[in-house]
Amino acid sequence: MRTGQERQQITLEAVALHAHVSRQTISNALNAPHRLAPDTLARAKRSIDTLGYRPNQAARSLRTLSSQLIGFRIEPDRDGINGAVLDRFLHALCRAAKFEDYHLLLFTASDDASEIDGYDELLRGRAVDAFVLSSTHQGDERTRWLTERSLPFVTFGRPWGETDPQHAWVDVDGAAGTEAAVEHLIRRGHRRIAFIGWPPGSGVGDDRHTGWRRAVLANGLPQQGLAVRGEDGVESGRALAAKLLDLVQPPSGLVCASDSLALGALRAVADRGLVAGRDTAVVGFDDTPVAMAVAPGLTSIRQPVEDAASAIVRLLAERLSGVRVPPAGELIVPTLIERGSS
Amino acid sequence: MRTGQERQQITLEAVALHAHVSRQTISNALNAPHRLAPDTLARAKRSIDTLGYRPNQAARSLRTLSSQLIGFRIEPDRDGINGAVLDRFLHALCRAAKFEDYHLLLFTASDDASEIDGYDELLRGRAVDAFVLSSTHQGDERTRWLTERSLPFVTFGRPWGETDPQHAWVDVDGAAGTEAAVEHLIRRGHRRIAFIGWPPGSGVGDDRHTGWRRAVLANGLPQQGLAVRGEDGVESGRALAAKLLDLVQPPSGLVCASDSLALGALRAVADRGLVAGRDTAVVGFDDTPVAMAVAPGLTSIRQPVEDAASAIVRLLAERLSGVRVPPAGELIVPTLIERGSS
DNA sequence: ATGCCTGGTGTGAACGATCAAATCCACATG
DNA sequence: CATGTGGATTTGATCGTTCACACCAGGCAT
Known part of the structure; x- marks a missing residue:
């Protein structure tokens, strides 16, 4: 029994x-x-x-060779503060998958190599039909491995550094985001608008930098010395912002590549007896929960993960429907959430 | 093809x-x-x-009547700031499940009723073997529904308000947490130690309040008027802390029921020109990422979700092994992470 | 009237694993 | 020598669904 x-x-x-x-x-x-x-x-x-009949999933799966499961690897949330975006994404993906009668199967892996082992394991046992990958990066072994075997998958994140992409992907247009942030600050009357970002080399970071640069150039604003870059984190943001605010001609607007950096920037502003939102405007990225919680409210760029998730599921469904589809990509424009800090 | x-x-x-x-x-x-x-x-x-053989999951599942999948509902992270704990838990659960050759199957639901529908659907189709429930609350319909059908499940959270529990559960001992926080502040020389918590009625909130009360009484410290309670959130915490700090005999230590409240308390402390960690000690709960990121570092009580997750999987495995096991519960003691704020 | 098609429904086989029971073999025992 | 015993291995049946195909009736053209 x-x-x-x-x-x-x-x-x-x-x-x-x-x-x-x-x-x-x-x-x-x-x-x-x-x-x-x-x-x-x-x-x-x-x-x-x-x-109250429901078909037995195992029997159906055995016969049709499809488990109606999508594999997704959750990673140990590194910095923690940005994990919130992936959290929202996971939720959205789950909802989107349901529409196509799919469920999410979670697995963990400490690095890309063991993530690939995870794929192998799951595929050999026919436990999943497809994968969704997050946090793609330059020279991503995972996408290569999956592409070589022509397995169905879609990435949340562009195929960074590849000239012609070999797979389907969906990403949020970070450049458009920072661009919108600059435009927003211009409308608010700012002229010297600086950028606080991550060190060159990371696709996501460079993308966000590009947007700032593009908007500043397009509007004929000063650019010289107004882009500072360092590792992610609150303390780092504080130090980078301090450097900018102590210039002879300090900027009045700070566009940041993350909410962590923006949080630090807010602190640097306060350190100098300035008031964020009145004297100096600060814009963050990702609209993490802290953005709302923090002092005057942090204006931030929100990734529409719900849209991204449904796009991903749509691409996946196409690829699973049987017909062979060429690689395709989709860029989603983020939205600016205005709060007290700007 | x-x-x-x-x-x-x-x-x-x-x-x-x-x-x-x-x-x-x-x-x-x-x-x-x-x-x-x-x-x-x-x-x-x-x-x-x-x-490189791996047994076909579908075939195995069909024959053995076990899918090696555990269902878990992810909820739209409400407040956001506390979602980080569930995020860590999810990750830990995933790792723990792997040890017993289980995977996690995610699904969404907007409320308890539709969550039950989700269970029904998954069970009818034999898609999962068991469930893990989080965020149990008073008069939880979900646990009743599952118990009535004697389905295997374990909750992360006590069966609040039930005299003799009908199911297996694992929870973190919140009272022990706040108790430890008080003891910690006593060792630091504090005598007037206040509590900032949620309104009475929520199991989790009352539990954390109890710990403070117990420790204060046991050490013969003043208690009168030192427990204030209001809704969760940074602003709320700020207001509640303000009330305490403006007393004729203000407390020098603030034990909070959440990091959100603690964040607000830190702000109230700063508002009065006091320095957190020197003049007034603040302790939060849950050790969310912001705790580390915030100004002097927020001392906080960390839930050992990894331990909780393995305990849950162990209980689940017992229940799935075939033998009927009586309901059992496990309380896990959280640990205090000391930082600058105390 | 015969044949062909077409839309609707039923039948047998197959997916790939495990369970239950049968078989085989070596060895000890009366 | 016949019989029993227990371990090691194989065989046939089965889980519940869908696929491929067979069947059947009726309409239409020949």
């Missing part, structure tokens, strides 16, 4: 008996309703409802 | 052929190695390795 789960499963056979039709007819009622005569369909559906 | 996933699956039959034994022998090599003669086992294992 096992646990309660042992309860007799309601099988296709049982429903067929109840509706006085064959197994296959019930199966068709669910998978190919157009094949049935209207009254047969109605009868079948009624029996399905009254008996 | 479908996608690359179509690659011929390596089947038990194929491995058996390769090792010159029968299907069942290979199966035994994996599931019941003790039944095989040493040399046969070695041969079987060698063949398994060279062919």
